[in-house]
Structures are given as C-alpha cells and as structure tokens.
Amino acid sequence: MGRLLKLVLFLAVVGFLGLVAYAYLGDMRPTQSEVTRPVSLNVD
Structure with a gap:
C-alpha cells in the first residue's frame, strides 16, 4: 500500500x-x- 501511495504522489x-x-x-x-469594418453612426 505504501508503494502505491508513493507512486500516486510521484x-x-x-x-x-x-x-x-x-x-x-x-x-x-x-x-x-x-x-x-465600416461603422454607420445614426446621429440626428
């Protein structure tokens, strides 16, 4: 079990x-x- 834990940590x-x-x-x-891109401004 210790080897498996060391492997996972590694x-x-x-x-x-x-x-x-x-x-x-x-x-x-x-x-x-x-x-x-052209921009059209609708300003009145």
Whole structure:
C-alpha cells in the first residue's frame, strides 16, 4: 500500500511540474489579425 501511495504522489508531482513547464514554455500566444469594418453612426 505504501508503494502505491508513493507512486500516486510521484505521478502527481511530475504531472504538476509538467503543467508548470508547459505554461511557461508552451507557445500560447493568440493569433492576431487586423479587422476593419465600416461603422454607420445614426446621429440626428
């Protein structure tokens, strides 16, 4: 039972470290594009 608990704890730590590494090193920039649309103003 102790081995199983150690294995689960080890996998949780490795998973957390992997998630942190991906957050810092992963390419998570949004794609940017220019949008131009005509605007009609109904001012009386």
